[in-house]
Amino acid sequence: MSAQARIDELTELLNHYNDRYYQDAVSEVSDQEFDFLLKELETLEAQNPTLKRPDSPSHRVGGTITKSFETVVHKYPMLSLSNTYSEDELRDWDDRIKKGLNGASYEYICEIKFDGISLSLTYENGVLVRGVTRGDGTQGDDITTNIKTLRTLPLKINQKKTNTAQTNLFGGSTIGQNFEIRGEGFMPNEVFERINLEREDIGEDKLANPRNAAAGTFKMQDSGVVASRNLDCYIYQYLSENDEFKTHEESLIALKNAGFNVSESYKKVNDIEGVIAYINEWSEKRHSLKCATDGIVIKINDYAQREDLGFTAKSPRWAIAYKYKAESKSTELLGVTYQVGRTGAITPVAELKPVELSMTTVRRATLHNADEIKRLGLSIGDQVFVEKAGEIIPKVTGVDTSKLRDEATRESSKVCFPTNCPACNSELYRNEGEAAYYCPNEMGCPPQIKGRIEHFIQRKAMNIDSLGEGKIEILMEQGLVSDVSDLYKLSFESLLGIEKVHIDENTGKERKVSFKEKTVQNILDGIENSKNQPFSKVLFALGIRFVGETTAQKLAAYFKTQEALQAASFDELRTVPDVGEKVAQSLQLYFKEDKNLKIIENLKLAGLKFEAENIVLEKESEALMGKAFLYTGTFESFSREELEQKIDSNGGKLVSGVSKKLDFLIVGEGAGPSKLKKAEDLGVKMINEEEFKAML
Structure with a gap:
């Protein structure tokens, strides 16, 4: 079979599997088989780059570097919507609709307003050819390479499936081959939380909120990083010169049946009271959705009536956005605790009297850093306002000045950031230009040691899932583990019979952890299996500050061996994608420390891989032979x-x-x-x- 024929065959087959998985929730093949076929396709495409199809599923994994994004003029301007926070203003808008339609009957479509980045996607001959940001509404940035990493977005329309579904629904009306759709690109809440945990784990500042995180990710130069962040997109508008549909509802149903990710949260209502009922229904329920939201969009359903109503200079008259006010509640500040992270960063956490907020009970909230505590002017016992940043992370936003106690009482319980580590009492330090304070006692501060070991065993690193937070704490208490290399010195005899009783903080009940024969064998098997992890995983597992999973992969691919990486100059490190000044500095500082080099040497002796495995490819030619x-x-x-x-x-x-x-x-x-x-x-x-x- 020719390379072209096999590439076509694999592309069609993998797109079919993707369609079945993301549209029908059916897995026709195992993940392993899918990955095997995808790797074969990627290899063929690397050998024959001109044969790679625009709908190739390999676009999903990214890898292309875009140095600059071309500016593209929108065929259909992306207008903004008028906003309101008031039900009375909504009724006034409805009165204008009635007047504009001369008393004719009408329907509204209500949709959740997802808080992300507006995107315009163009299909030609049924194939996705362009993805553009909103920009200023007239023109935006071409981010097609990054758009193609969205796994729920069809790269090519399954026209046979589309025609069948829509013939049944609309008597023959179908999505065309050439059209434009609009959607909201977003970062799912669970992805946002995961990335922030990872950033905290490697010593990076946390992302502010899902919207900013999504906007920044869509504009990244490396589509491989974009793909790793699992962004998504809800489609909400269909645009074409052929007027295939008479109503907005018809187009949404058609888009859904064509394989597009249309949120099922929309609803058709007959009047403004139905709109207000929908707003009230979703006021709390929206917090259960997988992404951040900030309101409701209300649109006239009938396209002909939209034409009659027309546009203002900035927005359509036939649509409006209702914005929910940020939910904020007052509760008592019971205390402030200080967490010591793996990198030694000290994070203050507000301990609160439990309060219901956005469908959850909030007991703790971030205070970010010492500067934020000083800005807020907190005292224990204050009534403080709590909000959820991006509807996810609880944070203290201010003191309720209407409930202030006398100044002497407040002064005596004022919150002051500590000068010494709460775990080991070492004097804290602060790097110039950074907000966080750090404990310098890397090798002797228990939370830092524990954090490094937890980082080392995690699934994305050495994947020793038979160990966990509780077991690591026990091993440290027993004096069996003081750094990650000690894990490979554990024996059956040293582990068997260890016991500890834990008391649950919430229930007060006792729970015994026992190292019995099966538990011990599982731990030792997990440690032994970890020796098969590739160099990139080992490099990430070392816990070098600012070196995340993706950066570790690129360093391993570039330098191939630990020795080459360790010997690299600052300028050589900077040539690797994603390696900026602070990453390069962190790497060089890490490899200057004798204690770190000793750990690496012990891990080498234990049998871990410190050299990248080379992929053997089929030869294209001998044009570069001997060079x-x-x-x-x-x-x-x-x-x-x-x-x-x-x-x-x-x-x-x-x-x-x-x-x-x-x-x-x-x-x-x-x-x-x-x-x-x-x-x-x-x-x-x-x-x-x-x-x-x-x-x-």
Whole structure:
């Protein structure tokens, strides 16, 4: 079978599996089989990049680097909506609708207003060809590469399925081949929480809210990172020159049946009282949805009536947005606790008298840092206002000044950020330009040690799921573990028979943890199996500050070995995608510490992998045979992984540094100056991307 035929076959098959999974909730194949077929397709596409189809499922995993986003003029302007927070203003708007339609009967469609980023998506011949941000409403940024990572968004319309579904519904009216749709791109709440936990785990500042996180992610240059964040999109509008539908409801049903992700929360109502009932119904219920919301959008259902009502200069007359007011409640501040993270960062947490907020009971809320405590001017016993940031994270927003106690009482219970670590009493320090305070006692502060071990065993790192927070605490108390390398020294005899009684903070009930034979064997098996984790996972597991999962993958792919990474200069580190100044500085500081090098040496002796596994690819040609290559910077036609595969599949050899043995340095945008200078000094030939492609 030719490469083209196999690529077509795999593309159709994998798109079918995706459609069945995301539209019909049916898994026709196992995850392993799907991943195997996808890897085969990716390999074929890397070897034959001109044969890659625009609807290829490999777009879902990203990997393309976009240095700048082209500005695109919207075919249909993306107008904003008028807003209101008042039911009375809604009724006034309804009166204007009645007047504008001269008393004719009408219907409204009510939709949840999802809090994300507005997107315009264009399909030609049934295939997604462009995804653009709202921008200023007239023009936006082309982010097609990132849009294609949305797994619930069809890259190609299943026209047979669409025609069948819509013939049954509308007597033959179908979605066309050429159309534009509008949607709201968002970051699901659970993804937002996961990313913030990961950022906290590696010492990064938390993201402010899901909306800002989504907007920032959609505009990232590396679509591989975008794909890893599992963004989603709800479709809410269909636009075409052919007027396939008479009502908005018809178009939503058609879009849903065509495979688009249309929220089922919308409702058709007959009058403004129905609208207000819908608003009240979802006032609390919206908090159960998987993404942040901030209101309700109300639209006239009939398209002909929309034409009659027309537009103002900025917004349509036939639609309006009702905004919910941010829910804020007052409760008593019972105390402030200070958590010590894996990186030593001290995080203040408000302990509150329980209060119901957005369908949950809130007992604790973030106070962010010392500066925020000072700004709020808190005292224990104050009545404080609590809100949910992005309807997810509880935070204290201020003191209820109408319920202030006398000044002397407040002064005696004033909240002051500690000067010493609450766990080990070490004096705290603060880096210039950072908000957080840190405990410097990395090797002796129990919460930091425990946090590093918990980070090390997590699923995305060494995946030792037979251990957990409680068991690690017991191992530390028993003196069996003081750093991650000690896990590989544990034996059956040292673990068997260990017991500890835990008391549940909420119920007060006792719970015994016992290390019996089966438990011990599971722990040891999990530790042994972790030795199969690839270098990128091991690198992430080390817990180097600012080095997240994606950054670890790129460092491992670029440097290949721990030795090469450890020896890399600051400028060499900066040439790796996602590695900025603070990441490069953090890496160099980590590898300067003898205690860290000792842990790495112990892990090597235990059998962990500190070298990346090479993927063996089918050879395209011998055009680069016997030639040694190195690259620096980013490229138009290749991701770094694709460039490495291209060198390998054409007989070339990729080396890790500039030396006299290097034949060609491929220079892209943002090339590392140290590599360029060294290549020039050694007389190494430097070529650009086009010259490299010509060699093939």
